[in-house]
Amino acid sequence: MSNISSVSEFLLLAFTDTRELQLLHFVLFLGIYLAALLGNGLILSAVACNHRLHTPMYFFLLNLALLDVGSISNTVPKAMANALWDTRAISYQGCAAQVFFLFFLFGSEYSLLTVMAYDRYVAICKPLHYWSLLGSRACAQMAAAAWGSGFLYSILHTATTFSLPLCQGNAVDQFFCEIPHILKLSCSDSYLRESQLLIFSAFLTIGCFVFIVLSYIQIFRAVLRMPSSQGRHKAFSTCLPHLAVVSLMVSTGMCSYLKSPSISFPSLDIVIAVLYSVVPPALNPLIYSMRNQELKDAVRKLLQYMLLKHP
Structure with missing residues (x-):
């Protein structure tokens, strides 16, 4: 335990040592961060x-937007501050908080995306039972279960990781605190417990993904049997964005946590981390609004109201 107390801060990986490029990274991250806040804020x-829009589908979308705001706010502001002030330090408590919120928000989001797949399955395959299966109470319970599962998942990983003694320095090979890179600093064989937890998490992720895929197989079968082309178009317009978001999140997350150590080097790790932690929260509002006329109309009316109210 003395090794843990001796680590009061961690040193995060810098994008570059060149001052001009550091400022460029700050500007790029600032632009992405503001775009994510604006897009998700408009949806909220x-x-x-x-x-x-007070329907189950949009209720879950509202929760997704909240999670996206939280997930990008967990990593990007600190990365921007480090780039702006030319520093790499993050406190031990700040690092633990980053890990906790990273797993909490991503775990909750993935659980929520699984619930959203069920929502689309019931809406298209069992439309007559939609409101009985997805009433306001059921939706609130499913959303609470998604957030609660993310919280428990995060507590488990954070407590296990930060109970390990550290004796391999304090340099984290990533621009934010990430468990695989913290495990490299451990001098105890007990890090195998967390490695096993990560593998178990990967299997849970795959299990949820299989559930989502099976749901969409049933959905596509039902859509293709629809006699109306307008009905098929409406069904696809609500399903394809969700499928795109799931694919983006799963592919980038799995690449980050399951890639072989032999192909792990800092620049590749940073690119993959940006793809799964920064890009999805910024792109999700665009993905969901691109083919959703109801949402686009609601956002347009909101912007018109804001412009007329504050000319």
Whole structure:
């Protein structure tokens, strides 16, 4: 335990040592961060203010937007501050908080995406039972279960990781605190417990992904049997964005945590980390609004109201 107390801070991986490039990274991250806040903020406001969007699908989308705001706020502001002030340090407590919120938010988001697949399955394959299966109470319980599972998942990983003695220095080979890189600093064989937890998590992730895929197989079968082309178009417009978000999240996350150590080097690790921690929260609002006319109309009305109210 003395080794743990001796580590009061960690040193994060810098994108570059060149000052001009550090400032460029700050500007790029600032642009992505503001875009994510704007996009998700518009979705939150549009869903909350438009009574026509008070349906299970948009309730879950509102929760997804909240999680996206949290996930990008967990890593990007610290990375921007380090780039702006030319520093690499993060406190031990700050690192633990980053790991906790990383797993909490991503675990909750993945659980929520699984729930959203069930929502689309019931809406398209069992439309007559939709409101009985997905009433307001059921939706609240499923959303709470998604957030709660992420919380428990995060507590388990964070407590296990930060109970390990560290004796391999304090340099983390990533621009934010990430468990695989912290495990490299451990001098105890007990790190195998956390490695096993990560493998178990990967199997859970695959299990949820299989559930989502099976749901969509049933959905596509039902959609292809629809006699109306307009009905097929509406069904695809609500399903394809969700499938795109799931694919983006799973592919980038699995690449980060399951890639072979033999092909792990800092620049590749940073690219993959940006792809799974920074890009999805910024792209999700675009993906969900691109083919969703109801959401686009609600956002347009919201912007018109804001512009007329504050000319």
